[in-house]
Amino acid sequence: MNVAFIPVRGGSKSIPLKNIKPMCGKPLVYWTVAAACGCKNIDKVYVATDSEKIRETLQNVKDTDTDGRLDKMEIIGRSQESASDTASTEFAMLEFAREHLFDHIVLIQATSPLLTAEDLDRGFALYEQKETDSVLSVVRQKRFNWKVEKDGSAQPTNYDYFHRPRRQEFEGYCVENGAFYITSRERLLATENRISGNVKAVEMSEDTFFEIDEPSDWDMIQQLLERRQKEKVSTGKQGHQIKMLLTDCDGCLTDGGMYYSENGDELKKFSTLDGMGFGLMREHGVICGIITGENTKLVQRRAEKLKLDVLKMGVQNKFATVQGLCVEKGISLEEVAYIGDDINDRELLEQVGFSASVPDALQEIQNIVDYVAVRQGGNGAVRDVIEHLLRGGYVK
Secondary structure, eight states, X not given: OEEEEEEEOSOOSSSTTGGGSEETTEEHHHHHHHHHHHOTTOSEEEEEESOHHHHHHHHHHHHTOTTOTTTTEEEEEOOTTTTSSSOOHHXXXXXXXXXXXXXXXXXXXXXXXXXXXXXXXXXXXXXXXXXXXXXXXXXXXXOOOEEEOTTSOEEESSOOGGGOOOXXXXXXXXXXXXXXXXXEHHHHXXXXXXXXXXXXXXXXXXXXXXXXXXXXXXXXXXXXXXXXXXXXXXXXSSOSXXXXXXXXXXXXXXXXXXXXXXXXXXXXXXXXXXHHHHHXXXXXXXXXXXXXXXXXXXXXXXXXXXXXXXXXXXXXXXXXXXXXXXXXXXXXXXXXXXXXXXXXXXXXXXXSSEEEEOTTSXXXXXXXXXXXXXXXXXXXXXXXXXXXXXXXXXXX
């Protein structure tokens, strides 16, 4: 059993009762609760609070939620000691773990309202990999760090100022954004720490770098959340029904590897899950196809096996190719969903109605798409995106 644990207290000093202060029309903690409830890997969401006001507010939100989005949520108490100014978050987690039975726990910070269910699903996908004991969320920063001594002398710590890299060439570094942490109950009780053992990190979008600690943080994050909510209902993004689903091949339909037999024949690994997914889309009348820069018989045979409507190989300009397809099929770019993972997919991903990528895609691609699949390419990533489209009502 996987549970989410969201500790909130009524004693916030910088912003009194900030956890239930309205943000975009909802109490702040609502946004992380909704993300946790929407995560398919989480069975139950516990909100632990010492405040009767917070309890009443959350219960009212749940009671008036006609869509059932908060059905997984249960509000529980916590001791005054665990809610004090000096108590650590681990103290609250351990108090909870000693009173409840579960297998795995994801600690979620209520001050991270930009967290999404998809972020949590990607975290659990990483957690389920072999030799993984804990997972934490991070954000990649591309800033030049300096160490400054007491006398004012300074030295760079992560770049050479004689060879200053351009942003797109700079890998940067990852920092905790405090959004969530995943571990087992067994490890939590044994180490008394939210993470331990072999720790892996899942990257979140760049705007999730910020947490709400001060009033100035509130205004900035509310603007980011408002923009995200508007994008969900705008006609330019996520407001159109999807009538055509297209995907790149290598890295999306395959694992991106290049395999060769003893005779030098090239081999590719596809997933039967994706084939079933395309079948589901065809049942809804969605045009399906592959757009790729490759030009191989392997891809052609796979497209024929899947009975795809569109196969465009050897494509140099994917955006122009899809524009032509839209004219041919009598649909708009906003009615197209596209799955890509590399820099040559970017222009098309930025223009279609729904964009998606895979967990090991370039980070700059993951940052601009509407959805990042939980499964890897060649292991059901396209099926994952299709399920997301069907669940989200993008397909009639």
